[in-house]
Amino acid sequence: MQLDAKNIGFRYGKSPWLFKGINFSMQPGEVVGLKGPSGTGKTTLCRILAGYEKPLEGKVTLGGKALPEIGYHPVQMVFQHPEKAVNPRWKMGKTLKEGGRPDDDLLARLGIQQEWLERLPNELSGGELQRFCVARALGPGTRFLIADEMTTMLDAITQAQIWHAVLHLAEKRKMGILVVSHDAKLMNRLCDRVIEL
């Protein structure tokens, strides 16, 4: 099932169009990079693809069908700031299970330790939290993963560890990944092709 964005246009309120007539498509199992200077709407495009915003023009389809409004969204996005993406009152175990139980192999590859599941978000570091966000977004129903600056705030070793885990899973499940980053070297390592916004 391929993910298609046809003729997408978006703007906030009455401000000028952020972008218009964006077309692109992604195949399952493909790793695509998205780059562009700050403020050109990379994050907004990600939010549209993941269903957090509705495009004002055009549409996003998965395998020719519109994306579901309710129920598990097959395009999942990982946010740049993990501390805002988890409920501060929940233990991490509950947060992790929100999108269905992730498999133990993935947790091990992401380096999530069993004892962390009993902790609250403020007892973990940003990098540790981001692993949970990645694991949560990789539920069984995920067909495409949108990684918006997913590992920007992490050190190189952690970055490598997380990307190894994600790429391994993507290959196994034939899952497509959209990588948004300012790090050209990272993009070259990961992506099959890079598009510019």
Next chain:
Amino acid sequence: MNLSFKGKLSLNRRQRTILEIGAALGFIMAIIIGRFMLDEGSIGTNLSERNLPPSFEHFFGTDWLGRDMFARTIMGLSLSMGVGLAGAVSSAAIALVLGLAAATLGKTADTIISWLIDLFLSVPHLVTLILISFALGGGFKGIVFGIALTHWPSLARVIRAEVMQVRSADYVHISRKMGKPRTWIAIHHIIPHLIPQFLIGFLLMFPHAILHEAAVTFLGLGLSPHEPAIGIILSESMKYLSSGLWWLAFFPGLSLLLVVRSFDAVGERLRVLMDPART
């Protein structure tokens, strides 16, 4: 209630807070229990013991009809707490319903409710309270309705803001995309976030309600004169202050102050315990 411990007994902030809450709760419980050990007989008139100053027999002295002021104060305080409880519970219920409605029922509802909140906040509590309880003919009903209808706006505003804030949080949006239904999100994400705010708002409403009840009763617009309410005791004792019967007003007034401060302390301390980041 700033108890300080010096010397050997050193406690951290959390322990001190719990101790303070315990002391305040103990004081409040003592009054409630005391109320059940008294009956109408203990505030009966005894003309042979009129106008006695405080002694071991009558802790707070006696009034011009020989009634024991200690018993009257305890009964008055428990009555005030009853009024405060009824008023604060209904007021908190109104606040919860309106706050949630403003945050969830769309723009029109929000505009109307916010306007209503501003309207009530712009008029001093006491004025609206007097108006409402006077319109309802005074008495227990008038006071409770008056308190219920005047104390909700600030809590409603807090609830509205909290719901709006948590509703737009990233983790709630993510939860939607994880396929969770709205009711599930309300129960698991939003309500747990509201409970501490709501409970503390409710507790801090309590001393207000008690104080306003006493004030309105003092002005003669609240509870009827035969009931041993603190407001009644204070307004009656005004007549006798000039003849030197200071204990008629002093002890009941001091007790009222202590009760109000105790509730206030419990609410404040719980707020600090539950939400240490926002002191």
